[in-house]
Amino acid sequence: MxxxxxxxxxxxxxxxxxxxxxxxxxxxxxxxxxxxxxxxxxxxxxxxxxxxxxxxxxxxxxxxxxxxxxxxxxxxxxxxxxxxxxxxxxxxxxxxxxxxxxxxxxxxxxxxxxxxxxxxxxxxxxxxxALTAWATYMFTKEMKDESAGLLAAAFIGIVPGYISRSVAGSYDNEAIAIFLLMFTFFCWIKALKQGSALFGTVAAVFYFYMVAAWGGYVFITNMIPLHALVLILMGRFSDRLYVAYSSWYAIGTLASMQVPFVGFQPVSTSEHMGALGVFGLLQIVAFAQLVRTHVSSQQFQKLLQGGVVGIGFLGFFAFIFLTYKGKIAPWTGRFYSLWDTGYAKKYIPIIASVSEHQPTAWPSFFMDLQFLIFLFPAGVILCFRELRDEHLFVIIYAVMASYFAGVMVRLMLTLTPVVCVTSAVTLSTLLDTYIDPTEPTAPVDDTKSESDAVSVAGNGASTSAPAQQQSKKAKKAAYRALRRRSMSV
Structure with a gap:
């Protein structure tokens, strides 16, 4: 090390x-x-x-x-x-x-x-x-290294955007939700990197805990499927992705349905349909990979084109039909107002009357995130340099959380962790660059080597010494003349 x-x-x-x-x-x-x-x-x-x-x-x-x-x-x-x-x-x-x-x-x-x-x-x-600081450390360590993890833990421990929701006496759902959010994301990244059903199951267990604790669990419900979908579209489908997502979704969905307040929403509401659709898409892609090993390339291309078109149309019309029949509930008012910011003010005034549901003012970003707001974009750009699967997750998280934090004050809480993570990556990279433990070698002085190479007379004296003295005298005389001229002007 x-x-x-x-x-x-x-x-x-x-x-x-x-x-x-x-x-x-x-x-x-x-x-x-x-x-x-x-x-x-x-x-x-x-x-x-x-x-x-x-x-x-x-x-x-x-x-x-x-x-x-x-x-x-x-x-x-x-x-x-x-x-x-x-x-x-x-x-x-x-x-x-x-x-x-x-x-x-x-x-x-x-x-x-x-x-x-x-x-x-x-x-x-x-x-x-304190547990959130530990979870953020482990998550950031998967992005870069231990030094970045320590910086992220320090940032999340003292950033105002998180302190405002976790002071002593603020006994609300967000008190435990951010720890569950970060630890679930950490388990997802570990499951994806290792292709581990064990970490996928642990992620599902903490996802269930999150569902039981806070309505913001829908953010996890859509973030992980979006990450998996982008990986598939980028041609990064792998057995690791299949094992991680299938274990998380199957166990996590069944567990979340045990919460009475949630019930059958994970299979009957629009905000959960994305996770179900990506789960089905993963099964199709995995089946296509299996078929590819048993048929020729030409036959596989024809089967793939026909299958994608057919299943795509079938799934789209099935979704429209079930929504029309009321089997799949549309977006609720609070979630719909995230996409149409004027919806709640027109149709559900009680939601718009809550100050936490108002769009975020620009100064709030600087007050809640302090100097981290300046390091945040640089950290996202640094993630593009390597662009491993886990870096892609941070990029998607940063984009989505930035949008949601802009349309609702309350969701500044979901933006704060990723700002701390990316800022820690930025600062850690700067420290790695400018506090380099390797000792630099002394540069070679070219002028000295040239003077050493001057020819020497037979008695050992340098023949170029008088010429150098004359050139110095000429420079001094020219400088004095220029100074007199400027003073006379």
Missing amino acids: STAYPLPLDVPSSTVKNTASLLRIVALSLISGAAIASRLFAVVNFESIIHEFDPWFNYRATKVLAAKGFYEFWNWFDPTAWYPLGRVVGGTVYPGLMATSGVIYNFLHAINLPVDIRNVCVLLAPGFS
Whole structure:
């Protein structure tokens, strides 16, 4: 491994590697501590309290879960919500946040640490911000190396765009969602690079956790299929892609349908149809690769052209027919407003009335991302230099997240991680370039070699010395004359 300065020759490589690993762990621990500490000012200065409306509702739901158990929470009817109608809470919320706090609360009590459920809820977001830093480190390490990963972890730990959603007392779904987002993407990249069904399954498990925690899981549902589709169109289909996507989609979709609030939406709504279509396309491409090994090239071309046209028309008309019959639900108002920014204002004013659903003002990008906004484009360009499969994922992620962050303030949260990743790649590349551990060799002085080559007289004295002295005197005289002329003018 490269170091910033030459090491003694008697130091074994294993010692260098172990020391570097220890320093990385120490650095990540310090970054995690900084991420947690920067979110505790409200608690330290005042008191441990839940703030904002949605966190208060989540806190009340978590108290029911901790006191009465998960089954009672699942069937809990809250008469104070949506008064006077009331609300069946279990089937109308994403339960991941409450379940996470309940598990932590029960675990602490099991090891005889009687912590109040309120303190668990208050400190959940700062705790998960440290986990987000670790997940971002692992994701960025797959893009470049460990140094870029450490920079990305440091950025995500202190960037305002993420701090605003993860301060102590902000007990909302986003408190755990960004960690799940980054770790799911990390598992997807690992599954794709290794062709591992194990990592594909782990990605599916964390995708299920994300579905249970936040409605923004639809971003993952469309990002991974879009990445797979672009790889196919670029001619990069491989067994690794087939294994990774098939294991993630099959297990992740079945698992996500176990969340009551989601139900059969993964197979019946428009925002999930892209993932299903790419899954079917992968099966067709894999079957075509199998047929290609058993028939001649001419026959394969004819079969491929006819099959693509036929299946394409069949799939398109089937989608139109099922949508017309109501079997596939159209885009909901909140998702449709991402494509038509004026839709909610005209037809669903209650969505437009929420400040988080308004288009993002330009100063918000600079306030939430600080100097990282200037490093962000350079990092995307650097990804084009190698353009491996994982770099293509970052490019697609950057483009899509930039658009969505521009049309809705709330989605600045999904842009922040990729900005930290690409900025870390940029800064790490600069450091690799300008802090080069190799020692440069001294340049050869051509003028000195020419003077050494001057012919020497028989008595050993240089014959060119008087000529050099005369030329110096002539230059000085010309300089004095030029100076007198300028002064007279």
